[in-house]
Amino acid sequence: GAVVSQHPSRVICKSGTSVKIECRSLDFQATTMFWYRQFPKQSLMLMATSNEGSKATYEQGVEKDKFLINHASLTLSTLTVTSAHPEDSSFYICSASGGPNQPQHFGDGTRLSIL
């Protein structure tokens, strides 16, 4: 089946650091990638949708200048959390889809802890 690789799986860093998370589709071309965030005991919340070669579409309340998304190729999207603070600590999950009517395949997630 389709495989999506997310890296790193775990990050612990100091407040003020910028953190980059990679999401790769290993065996298919992902025209669209999605970035979610999940706080403890809460649902996955969509942060943004990115289409290859174009600017990401951010959900309401998500700061685009803080969460930088780049989708430069059909197999790679990156999320950079700039100047991270403790309240940004969360489980970040990406998913990739080969098209509008194609299923989303999820990465393993990145657990981010900001001290």
Added chain:
Amino acid sequence: RKEVEQDPGPFNVPEGATVAFNCTYSNSASQSFFWYRQDCRKEPKLLMSVYSSGNEDGRFTAQLNRASQYISLLIRDSKLSDSATYLCVVKTGGYNKLIFGAGTRLAVHP
């Protein structure tokens, strides 16, 4: 009001029990419906799609009622390995956007 609402549980059931989860959604224009399973500190995994005609996969049966905007999941003969959080998910919009419920936690005990 949340777009997708679920009873958070937890549902604590013995092995072999039958358990049912319910979910309601608010957007009548929603197009597709799914149940996902999420184990602790892991990514969600697709369990099954949900159709108005019903969908059965082994011990799992899912049902959609569009008029009531209601989705259900029935698990028969529960196994210890069924312990997880079950997420009701609705697809809406033209961009393949998924809306997740907060999940219902199931704990199956011996």
